[in-house]
Amino acid sequence: MSMARPMMGARSIAVLPTPEPTRQLHVVSSAVGRRRRPKVFFATVTVISIFVIIVAQILLSISLQSGAYEIAGLQRDVRELGRMYQSATQDLNRMTSPQNVAQSAEVLGMVGNSNPVYLRLSDSLVTGAATATGAGGTLVSQGNLVPNAMLAQALAERQVAATAAAEAAAQQARTGVAGSQTGNVGPGSAPAPLSPVVAVPSPQGLPSPATR
Amino acid sequence: MKMRINRRRVAMSFALVVIIAVFFVTRLIDIQVVGAAAFNKASQGKMSIPETLYGTRGDIVDINGTVLATERMTYDVTVSPRNAKEFSRTTEKGEVIVTPQMAAKEIAAITGQSADGIISIINDALADDPNSEFAYVTKGADVDAFTQIKALEIPWIYFEQNPDRAYPNGAVAGNILGYVGSDGTPLAGLEMGYEECVGGVNGSQSYARGADGVRIPGSTVVTDGAKNGSTLKLTIDSDLQWFAQQTLATTASRENAKWGMTVVMEVETGRLLAVADYPTFDPNNIDAYAPEDRGSRAFTSPFEPGSTMKSLTAASILEAGLVDPTTPIYSPQFIEFDNGARFRDHGPHPANLTLQGVLRWSSNSGIAQLGVLLDPESRHDSLVRFGVGEKTAVDFPGESAGLLRSSEQWDNQSFYTMFFGQGLTLTSIQMASAYAAIGNDGVRQPVSLIDSCIDQDGKTARPSLPEPVTVISAQTARTTVDMLENVVTHGWLTDYLTIPGYRIAAKTSTAEQSDGAGGYSDKFIVSLAALFPADDPKFVVLTSLASPDSNSSASVVPDVNNVIKQIIKTREIQPSSGQPIDYADYY
Known part of the structure; x- marks a missing residue:
C-alpha cells in the first residue's frame, strides 16, 4: 500500500504543464519520510517497552530468587537456633532434675537436717529437736536410687568435657611455664584477681526485729 | 490487478494463521490430553515435594510446671x-x-x-x-x-x-507417666490414658522446588494441618515425688522387698502429691525394666491390706453408735466363732482391751467381735462409702477396683477377717483415699492426679470429678483420728514415728498375702498409713512393702517418717497444737 500512494501522486502531477523530474522525486521522498516517521516512533516505543518489560521481569525474577535464597537461609537459621534451644533446654532440664540437685548438694557437703527445727529470731527460741545426721545418713548417701538415663548421659558427656578441659589446662600450664621462662606470659595464664570478700559486720549475733 | 494481489495476500495470511493455529492446537492436545498423565506424573515427582508436619506431643508437667515428659x-x-570412600x-x-x-x-x-x-x-x-x-x-x-x-x-x-519422647527427670514419676513406642504410639500410663490431651496429630504439606533445590516461594500447600498436643498438668509435686521414691527405694532395697509404694495425698482435696512405686521405672530406658515393673502398682495391684483396715471398721461401728472408744471387749490371742471362722492375733497382748486398746495392739479377735455388731448390709455400705470396691476418679490406665464381694457372697472366714483387712483387696490409692476421708471430717473427696489440660492457646480444661461422699460424721472422724493418734503415742510407734512438735495419727499393718495357690504365703505385706498433723489432718502418707526381710511393719516406719518431715520442711507446716483425747487401752 505504501508503494501505491507515491505512484498515484506522480500521475496527478503529470497532468500539470511543467513537470520537473528531480523535484517530483524530492517531494515524493519527503512525503514518504513524513508519513513513515510515526511508524518508526511506534516501533521504537514498542521495542523499548518490550525491552523494559524483559529487563523488569529479569530484575523481578532475580529479586525473587535472592528472596527465596534469603528465606531458605533464614529457615536454616531457625532450624539451627531451634536445635540450640533444644540442646540448651535439654541440659537445663537434666541439671534441674532432683537427682542432680541432690547429688550436687551432697558433693558440696550439704546435709539436710532430718528434723524440722525452727529458730524464732525475736527470742532466740529453738523449736524442734535438732539432731545431727550421722555419717551416711543423708538421703543420697547410698547413691541415687531413682535412675535418670538422660542425666547419666549428660554426666558422661560432662566427664569427657572435663577431661578434655583438664588436658587443655595442663597443656596451657606447660605453655605458660615455657612462656614465663622466656619472659612472655601467654594469654589466659594470669587469672583476673578476685574482688576481696567483704564480711558483713554482725556485732551482736543474729539481727532480730525490735517490734513484737 | 490490485484486487488480485490483495486477495492473494489475504489468502496467504489466512493460510498462515490456520497453519499456525493447527500446529498450536495439535501441540495443545498432545500436551493436555495425549501426554497429560505422563507429564503430570513427571511433574509430581520432580516438583511437588511432600513433607510431614509433625504435630508435637504435649508436655506432661507437675503442679509447679516442672517438665516430666517432653518432645x-x-x-x-x-x-x-557404597560411597564411603576417602574424601x-x-x-x-x-x-x-x-x-x-x-x-x-x-x-x-x-x-x-x-x-x-x-x-x-x-x-x-x-x-x-x-x-x-x-x-x-x-x-x-x-x-x-x-x-x-x-x-x-x-x-x-x-x-x-x-x-522422640524425653523424660528429663528420669524415673521421677516414671511409673505413672508411662511411655510411648518408637513410632510415637502411647503404650502405658498417663501417656496412654490422657492421649486425648497430650496427643498431637501429624499433618502434611507439599512444596515445589526449583532445579537448584531451593524452595519456590509461595508454593507451599498445606494439605492437612498438624495439631499440637496440649500440656497435661499433674497434681504431683516432682520434688516430693523424687524424695518419696528415693526414700522408698532405700528402705525397699535394705529390706530386699519385692515391691512397694508410697502414696501422699492431700486430705482436703483428694489430690495425689506423690505416687512412688518400687522398683522405680525410668521411661527413657524402657528395655532395662521388666514389663511388670513399668507400671504403677499403687493403682493397678490391689492386695489384702491387713490391719490398716481396722481404722475403717472402727469408724463404721463408731458412726453406727454401737460403740465408743472405751467400749470393753475381751480379746484373746486365739478365737473361734460359731460359724467355724478362726484366727489368731499377731503378737501377745493383754486381753482386757477397749476399742482404743484393740487398735493400739492391733487385735484381730477384738476388732472382729466389735465389728459384727454392725449388720452385713451396713458393713458393705460403709465400705462402699469409703471407696472400697470401686475405681477411683483418676481412672488410671489398668487401674483396679479391688475386690469387695456383696454381703451374700462372704464366706464364713472372710465374714470376720474382712474387719482386719483379709478377704477383700484395695489398691494403695483406695486405702489412702479412705484415710483421707477420716482426716477430712468424714468427707471423701474424689482422688485426683490430673490438675488440668492446657491447650496451645492457654485454655485450661479441668477433669470433671464426681461429688464428694460423706462417709462418716465429723464427730466420728475426729474420734477416729484421736484413737489413731493414741495408737502412735501409746505404742511402740512413738519411738520411731514421732516428730518433735508435730502430732501424727497412724495405723500399721502386717498383712498376709496370697501365695497364688489359694493359701497364704509366709511373707507379709507391711504397711503404715499416717494422717498428719493430727490436730487438723492435711496429708495422708501411706507406705506398703511386699515381702520385706524383717516381715515387720517397723520396716516402713522410717520411710513414712522421712516423707512427713520432708512435707513439713518444704510446705512449712506449723508445729501442731493441743492434745488428743487420751482414751484408755484397757478396762
Missing part, C-alpha cells in the same frame, strides 16, 4: 556404604585426605560406638549388596551429637530426624 527431636545417623577436607592446614577409618573414628568419638563397629556396619552392608546406599550408623542420637557429626561434613553420612 525432642532425635536423629538417626545413616551411611551410604578431602579443607582445614586450617590446607587440604587433608580423610579415610573412612578416620571418619569412623571421629563419629565413634561422638556416638560412643567403636570405630571398628562403624566400619563393620559399612562392610556388612556392602557384603550384602555391593551397591548398598543405606545403613544405620546409630539411631536416636541427640541434638548435640547430631550437630557435632554434621560439623564433620562427611559426604556419605546422612541424617533422618525423628520426634
